[in-house]
């Protein structure tokens with residue numbers, strides 16, 4: 039199980055506890071080095087900066103200004119980069135400097151071995167259903183509840199295993215694969231009578247798995263640790279969605 043990154047929540051919307059309880063982030067980040075770089079970015083630019091350190095496979099540096107705060111995500115390889123690379127990174131992020139982008143690019147190339155191998159997604163992703171568009175739903179959730187920090191999760195309609203047998207007693211409406219960073223939403227939800235707030239809830243739940251890794255306590259693993267449950271209740275239609283699920287589960291189970 040790998041978690042994508044240490045993510046910095048958007049303080050205006052998400053009240054995370056100051057520390058992740060139990061397991062915490064699964065990549066090691068030198069917090070002092072992160073803060074130092076964050077401070078340099080603040081001094082070089084104007085206004086507050088939130089710096090997140092990731093082990094993202096595809097994007098090494100991203101930055102986005104939103105409501106006065108510059109949100110920067112960098113691959114962890116930059117934390118122990120030589121001074122000239124850090125200096126270039128700051129110039130590149132704050133001013134979009136061309137020369138600096140060359141230095142940063144060269145550094146990424148020569149450190150590509152440090153980018154985690156990604157298990158490729160073998161099937162084509164299908165986000166547009168007949169009734170619900172998962173891409174649109176994920177985009178809305180990502181900006182509204184995750185401060186734009188959960189956009190690197192992939193999503194598709196699909197199920198992990200083909201249905202077999204006759205009577206089904208359980209249905210996995212959504213799954214999340216951390217190795218693929220892929221959310222699968224069961225096609226049973228792509229029906230006219232399934233309300234959008236319910237599909238949204240399932241996507242929201244799976245996106246939480248993307249940002250909150252399981253917590254190991256002794257020999258057991260909490261897939262939905264306390265922080266997860268706390269965050270899940272921040273979805274405004276949480277109670278309504280659970281109630282809808284309870285009333286319609288048998289109908290969903292009849293889906294072929």
Ligand SMILES: [Zn+2]
Nearest residue numbers: 243247261262
């Ligand atoms: Zn779950």
